[in-house]
Amino acid sequence: MCLGIPGEVVSLDAERPGMATVNVGGARRQVNVMLIEDEGVGPGDWVLIHVGFALAKIDEEEARLTLSYLEEMGQTYRDELRALAESRID
Amino acid sequence: MTQRTEKEVLERIERIRRRPPKITDERITLSHGSGGKATHTLIEALFLDAFRNPLLEPLEDQAVFTIGSARLAFTTDTYVVSPLFFPGGDIGDLAVNGTVNDLAVSGARPLHLSAGFVLEEGFPVADLRRIVASMAAAAERAGVQIVTGDTKVVQRGKADSCFINTAGIGVLERPVRLSVSAARPGDAVIVSGPIGDHGITIMLARGELGIESDLRSDTAPLTELVGLLLDAAPSTRFIRDATRGGVATICNELAEASGVAVILDEEAIPVRPEVRGASEILGIDPLYVACEGRFVAVVGGDDTDAALAALRSHPEGAAAALIGRIGDDPPGLVLVRTEFGGMRIVDMLVGDPLPRIC
Amino acid sequence: MPMRYVDEYRDREKAQALAAKIATLCEPGRRYGLMEICGGHTHTIYKHGIEDYLPEAVQLVHGPGCPVCVIPMGRVDDAIWIAEQEGVILTSFGDLLRVPGGRGSFLDAKARGSDIRMVYSPLDSLRIARENPDRRVVFMAIGFETTTPSTAMTVLRAAAEGLDNFSVFCNHVTIIPALQAILASPDIHIDGFIGPGHVSTVIGCEPYRFIAEERGRPFVVAGFEPLDILQSIQMLLLQLHEGRSEVENQYTRVVPWEGNQRALQAIDEVMEPRPTFEWRGLGWIPDSAMQVREKYARFDAERIFTLPANRVADPPACQCGEVLRGTIKPWECRVFGTACTPETPIGTCMVSSEGACAAYYNFGRFTRLRVRQASSA
Numbered sequence: 001m002c003l004g005i006p007g008e009v010v011s012l013d014a015e016r017p018g019m020a021t022v023n024v025g026g027a028r029r030q031v032n033v034m035l036i037e038d039e040g041v042g043p044g045d046w047v048l049i050h051v052g053f054a055l056a057k058i059d060e061e062e063a064r065l066t067l068s069y070l071e072e073m074g075q076t077y078r079d080e081l082r083a084l085a086e087s088r089i090d
Numbered sequence: 091m092t093q094r095t096e097k098e099v100l101e102r103i104e105r106i107r108r109r110p111p112k113i114t115d116e117r118i119t120l121s122h123g124s125g126g127k128a129t130h131t132l133i134e135a136l137f138l139d140a141f142r143n144p145l146l147e148p149l150e151d152q153a154v155f156t157i158g159s160a161r162l163a164f165t166t167d168t169y170v171v172s173p174l175f176f177p178g179g180d181i182g183d184l185a186v187n188g189t190v191n192d193l194a195v196s197g198a199r200p201l202h203l204s205a206g207f208v209l210e211e212g213f214p215v216a217d218l219r220r221i222v223a224s225m226a227a228a229a230e231r232a233g234v235q236i237v238t239g240d241t242k243v244v245q246r247g248k249a250d251s252c253f254i255n256t257a258g259i260g261v262l263e264r265p266v267r268l269s270v271s272a273a274r275p276g277d278a279v280i281v282s283g284p285i286g287d288h289g290i291t292i293m294l295a296r297g298e299l300g301i302e303s304d305l306r307s308d309t310a311p312l313t314e315l316v317g318l319l320l321d322a323a324p325s326t327r328f329i330r331d332a333t334r335g336g337v338a339t340i341c342n343e344l345a346e347a348s349g350v351a352v353i354l355d356e357e358a359i360p361v362r363p364e365v366r367g368a369s370e371i372l373g374i375d376p377l378y379v380a381c382e383g384r385f386v387a388v389v390g391g392d393d394t395d396a397a398l399a400a401l402r403s404h405p406e407g408a409a410a411a412l413i414g415r416i417g418d419d420p421p422g423l424v425l426v427r428t429e430f431g432g433m434r435i436v437d438m439l440v441g442d443p444l445p446r447i448c
Numbered sequence: 449m450p451m452r453y454v455d456e457y458r459d460r461e462k463a464q465a466l467a468a469k470i471a472t473l474c475e476p477g478r479r480y481g482l483m484e485i486c487g488g489h490t491h492t493i494y495k496h497g498i499e500d501y502l503p504e505a506v507q508l509v510h511g512p513g514c515p516v517c518v519i520p521m522g523r524v525d526d527a528i529w530i531a532e533q534e535g536v537i538l539t540s541f542g543d544l545l546r547v548p549g550g551r552g553s554f555l556d557a558k559a560r561g562s563d564i565r566m567v568y569s570p571l572d573s574l575r576i577a578r579e580n581p582d583r584r585v586v587f588m589a590i591g592f593e594t595t596t597p598s599t600a601m602t603v604l605r606a607a608a609e610g611l612d613n614f615s616v617f618c619n620h621v622t623i624i625p626a627l628q629a630i631l632a633s634p635d636i637h638i639d640g641f642i643g644p645g646h647v648s649t650v651i652g653c654e655p656y657r658f659i660a661e662e663r664g665r666p667f668v669v670a671g672f673e674p675l676d677i678l679q680s681i682q683m684l685l686l687q688l689h690e691g692r693s694e695v696e697n698q699y700t701r702v703v704p705w706e707g708n709q710r711a712l713q714a715i716d717e718v719m720e721p722r723p724t725f726e727w728r729g730l731g732w733i734p735d736s737a738m739q740v741r742e743k744y745a746r747f748d749a750e751r752i753f754t755l756p757a758n759r760v761a762d763p764p765a766c767q768c769g770e771v772l773r774g775t776i777k778p779w780e781c782r783v784f785g786t787a788c789t790p791e792t793p794i795g796t797c798m799v800s801s802e803g804a805c806a807a808y809y810n811f812g813r814f815t816r817l818r819v820r821q822a823s824s825a
Contacts, residue, residue: 003373003488004594004646004672004702006453025367025451027294027303032571035597035710046453048649048702049371051541051591052300052569053598055711056649056702058453063701070462070675077465096779103785103809114792119559121546127791299568366451372542372568430674431460432497437810440546440790 004050006058007031009043022049108422111135125335125380126439150270151192151330154262161262163198165189168255174217176295178288178306181254182224184382187309188333189258190232194313195329195385197268197320198260200232205239206255211246221252232311234258264320272327273348278394279414280387282315282407283308285337286365289379294368301371303364310383315407322400325390332384335439338377340386341414341424342438352424354414354436377426378439388416453701457673458496466678467501473685474505481507481637482684483774485627486644487514487802488672494807496674506681509636509774510804512626513644515591515619516543517772517796517803518727521760523619524549527588529756530617530749531562537580538564539573540588547799550760570602570616577606577614586749589616594646596620596738597711600718603740603747617749618740621725623647624655625736629727631663633773640684642677643669645699652707653695660693671699718744728762728796729769768795771804778805785809 007022007029018034020041033041033054041047047054094102111131121128138146145153152165169185186203193200205225209218229236236256287308294301312331320326330340337359341352354377361369361376369376383406389397394412401407424436474480484490490510493499499508512518524547531538531554538554545554545566558564563583567573570587577585589599599616606614623644630636643656648669656667666687670680680698687694697703718741725737740748762768766788767781778784778797788794790806797803 004649005370006451007371008452023367024371026305026362026364027301027367027371029299029301029371030571032598032601034601035708035714038710048646050594050646051598052571053601055594055597055646055708056704059701063453066679066698066701067456070459070466070679073469074459074462074465077468078461080468096777099779099785106786117556117559119555121555131791298566298572300572301568363451370451370454428496429460430458430463430496430498432500434495434497435810437790 004048004055006046007049009033009041009045009047011043012041020054022047022054024049121440123334124439125333125339126378128440129335130438148269148271150196152196152198154196154198163193163196163260163262164258165192166255166257167192168253170250170253171292172250173292173295174221174251176307177291179309180221180224181252182221183228183307183309185254185256186225186228186232186234186236187311187382188331189256190234191312191331191383191385193258193260194311194316195268195331196260196262197264197266197316197329198262200234200258200260200313202237202259203229203234204257205236207239207241208249208253209241209243210249210251211243213251218252221254228311232313266320266326268326268328270328270330270344271347271349273344273350273352273388273416274327275350275416275418276391277327277388277416278391278397278412279341279352279354279416280389280394280397280401281332281337281360281411281413282312282385282387282401283383283409284360284362284365285332285381285384286361286369286376286379288382289336290365290368292380293372299372301368303368305362305364305368308381308383310406312383312385312406315401315404316385318400318404318407319387319389319397323389323393323397325393326397327388327390329385329387332381332386334380336376336378336380337386337413338375338424338436339439341436344388345424346422348416349421351417351420351422352414353417354424354426356426357429358411359413360409360411377436391415454673457671457675459675462675463501463678466675466682469682470501470506470678470685471503473682473689474503475689479505479507480639480685480688481509481774482640482642482681483509483511483630483638484642484670484677485511485513485623486647487517487800488646489642489644489670489677490514490804490807491802492672492674492677494810498674498677501678502681506685509638510771510807511630511774512727512730512772513592513623513647514797514800514802514804515595515621516547516800517768518621518626518730519544519547519590519619519796520726520728521549521762522726522758524553525551525760526755526757527617528552528554528557528562530586530753531557531564533584533753535583536563537576537583537585538562538588539567539576539585540564541568541590542566543800543802544588544590546793547796548793550758553799570599571605574602574606574611574614577611578609581613583613584752585614587614587616588619590619592621592623592644592647593650593715594644596719597650597708597714600714603718603744604714606747607744612746615747615749615752616740618719618738620719620738621727622721622736622738623651625733626727626730627656627659629730629733630773631659633775636774638665638774639688640666641668642680642684643667643695645669645671645676645703648697648699648703648707650708650711653697653703653705656695660695664693666693667695669695669697669699669703671702726759729772763794766795768797771797778808781805
């Protein structure tokens with residue numbers, strides 16, 4: 001079962017340890033964060049939510065790396081397309 | 091096993107889908123009320139089959155007929171929403187606006203409504219007062235009067251607090267003939283505003299899903315907006331308000347009745363971030379989620395800009411958008427070009443849009 | 449307003465770049481069969497039309513990672529039986545409500561009068577139990593390892609609160625034995641695997657090693673956005689091109705290589721593997737599912753209720769098993785689209801929106817045909 005969605009931690013519940021309010025594009029839900037507490041969770045962190053539990057913290061650095069790899073691939077692709085177009089003009 | 095090609099399999103499926111519907115269920119289930127395939131089968135195979143007459147056949151949201159020199163539109167709807175009170179309105183607002191809208195989208199000027207109440211024993215009078223006040227306010231805003239009605243009370247447990255039926259009459263003063271079978275290739279598909287607000291608001295308001303947001307129902311009368319559209323776009327073929335089953339259902343009804351393809355552009359469909367967020371959490375597609383103050387319209391391609399400008403000039407139509415086009419192939423199907431660039435089919439809804447976890 | 453960590457991975461231009469890369473990695477004349485295991489991947493692939501980006505030579509095979517699809521009809525019947533018992537409220541995820549057992553679906557049972565309620569989270573079931581102390585609340589627990597920790601944590605919470613009216617009907621399954629069963633089938637042609645991203649957040653990437661090292665098939669743990677899947681396919685083809693066979697993690701922003709120890713501990717505290725479990729279409733697989741430990745017997749519906757436990761044979765016409773193993777495509781099933789449709793499903797591959805058949809019927813059946821026709825014109 002796979003529907004995990006990224007959400008941003010808004011606040012930790014002071015009265016109920018292990019629970020946090022998480023925001024997904026304006027929809028907010030109480031989420032149990034006990035499974036990722038060891039790493040430390042606080043407002044502003046992004047987490048992966050599945051059936052009301054946070055399973056993992058989203059690693060911003062890794063996300064950036066993945067995107068930059070994809071961006072580089074995109075750039076290489078665009079360069080190749082341009083080279084192809086230019087070579088046709090000759 | 092005989093070797094069939096994929097093409098043969100798909101063609102056979104399409105032939106079967108075109109067969110007249112039959113009901114095989116022994117009992118009514120919630121699917122029959124969701125606005126999707128089961129609802130359509132029930133209507134066609136049971137109600138239409140029994141009541142069959144030329145006015146009913148088109149299965150539009152209203153019946154249009156002539157009495158003397160007046161062209162009249164007549165419609166009815168029953169409201170069973172739970173919870174009764176939700177952000178943005180209550181069952182009373184829906185009961186008036188919903189029926190007003192079914193009249194307005196035929197091009198009629200809504201005039202008079204009836205209101206029938208089925209109340210559960212024990213239902214608080216204070217709540218009824220609130221609901222009726224909403225109806226009065228909504229009627230005034232929509233320019234209609236509630237001229238007749240009925241009340242029944244049933245024993246505790248036999249009705250979920252309060253059900254309301256409204257029927258409405260309107261007069262067609264414009265010489266328009268809008269029809270779900272009038273769409274032609276090249277036409278534009280327009281939506282009057284962001285989709286899914288009402289359905290998601292209700293789903294969240296039930297509280298079972300534990301999701302909160304600032305979303306409100308979009309319940310509103312569409313009469314003015316329809317008027318602006320018809321004035322600006324004389325080539326308007328069809329307008330329908332997107333209620334249960336959502337925009338996807340209307341597009342499927344359109345594709346089938348007109349024998350055309352409806353090709354939507356996912357990126358162009360206006361969806362509020364909260365609707366998108368809640369839909370992503372639940373795994374629901376906003377295209378299937380009910381609205382209560384939005385319509386889908388089909389206009390001739392040349393009238394697109396004028397239509398959009400007219401709608402956007404009104405506060406309720408500020409987010410009106412061109413969401414797709416009518417094509418000739420494949421007939422009877424609704425396709426979406428995804429934001430990612432691929433194409434997928436948007437089929438008629440099966441069951442309720444149930445939240446997925448997977 | 450863009451949705452962070454979602455929209456960036458739906459970028460069309462980057463998709464085209466990846467598609468071009470994938471095409472260059474295909475050896476002329478060679479066909480590639482890549483199995484995507486997870487129901488969520490099937491859904492994304494069809495929803496976004498990802499197959500439109502792949503060359504004809506790359507075929508995606510849909511695997512058994514749809515936990516709704518693999519539940520045998522007898523277990524659905526058992527759940528309905530539980531719902532029919534005095535004072536029971538059965539709670540279930542939405543995915544399961546229309547899945548047919550031998551006596552209809554949960555929705556049909558609801559129409560007959562049972563109190564069956566949809567929940568988004570097992571925690572919501574707990575809340576229903578607290579709010580209804582005079583009723584017995586049972587949670588229909590399904591899912592792979594992605595979901596199992598949530599059920600386990602909920603049972604621990606119930607224990608901590610001393611609830612006496614809550615139990616789970618445990619149908620959690622594990623992915624590795626299913627993969628072993630797939631790999632043992634003689635009639636599959638799978639060159640590589642697109643690995644289940646969210647299951648891996650719990651179990652990590654190590655458990656898949658045997659697939660790459662002993663069975664010689666590259667394995668890439670993949671995210672769920674369209675670009676994640678395309679990138680994973682590119683990584684698989686690169687491995688095949690370079691003659692490598694390794695486990696790689698594409699979904700590094702979410703999946704830690706070592707998994708989530710807390711989650712694994714919670715599962716281990718509350719549950720233990722069952723000796724064997726029947727998978728629809730795959731038969732009996734040892735150590736492939738979980739049951740509640742003796743220590744938490746008071747939260748185990750199977751101990752509280754004496755279930756009929758009838759084994760219901762799959763309808764003879766149903767070929768779900770072959771679809772789940774990737775042996776046949778949905779359209780190749782003899783009842784696909786005719787007797788078996790989303791409104792009248794015979795097997796769960798058609799009911800669950802993750803099922804390969806439902807995904808193909810709802811999303812993919814037209815585009816594949818048209819793309820093929822267009823490309824042959």
